[in-house]
Amino acid sequence: FDAEEGLRPDAPILHPEADEYVWTGAKRETPHPNAQGYALKQRGDPDLEKIFAQAHLVVEETDETFAFRHALTRQTIYSELLARERKVLHRTVAEALERCYADTLDTHAGELAYQFYEAGLWAQALEWAQRAAENAERLYAHGEALSLYARTRDCAERLGQTEQVAIIDQAIAHVHRAQSQFSQALESYARALQATSDPARRAVLKAELG
Secondary structure (H helix, E strand, O other), rough: OOOOOOOOOOOOOOOOOOOOOOOOOOOOOOOOOOOOOOOEEEOOOHHHHHHHHHOOOEEOOOOOEEOOOOHHHHHHHHHOEEEEEEEEHHHHHHHHHHOOOOOOHHHHHHHHHHHHHHOOOHHHHHHHHHHHHHHHHHOOHHHHHHHHHHHHHHHHHHHHHHHHHHHHHHHHHHHHHOOOOHHHHHHHHEEEHHHHHHHHHHHHHHHHOO
């Protein structure tokens, strides 16, 4: 799991169904626990747990669960992974989350967006980031919504989806307007107008720009 993000209160964990990995450093205190660790190794190295335990880097919590003694240890191990290994790890986490929370995926949209983004899977990251942003906007969590829309916009740009960028800029403008941030809203409306070639959307944006 992402060590740099592992301290976030909303960070997810690797579920046991992610069978590419043998164990995690996650504490399981609640039905949907916060992350306190990440997948330490891939299947095929049965001695790694013993090495870490003997070095007093981890503590065994259950027969299947280990936790790092220090967050810096977790972060150091993560930083040693190659970029391609990190992407594989994030993709594994995202796919495990999709399987494990198949009935409640919308409540994990932010987690899925993060994992797919770090895996470099822009289409999936865009879908989940947009859903998470819309959820946050409905809850009047404007700061979170803007952050998620920014990630959504980045994904759309990477995918070359110009019209989607315009849609997202319009959504960003709505959030700014809801916070009475009118100059930022006008800037976002203007970006959306510049990006779109859809006549109906252009008409709406011109009206919103006044």
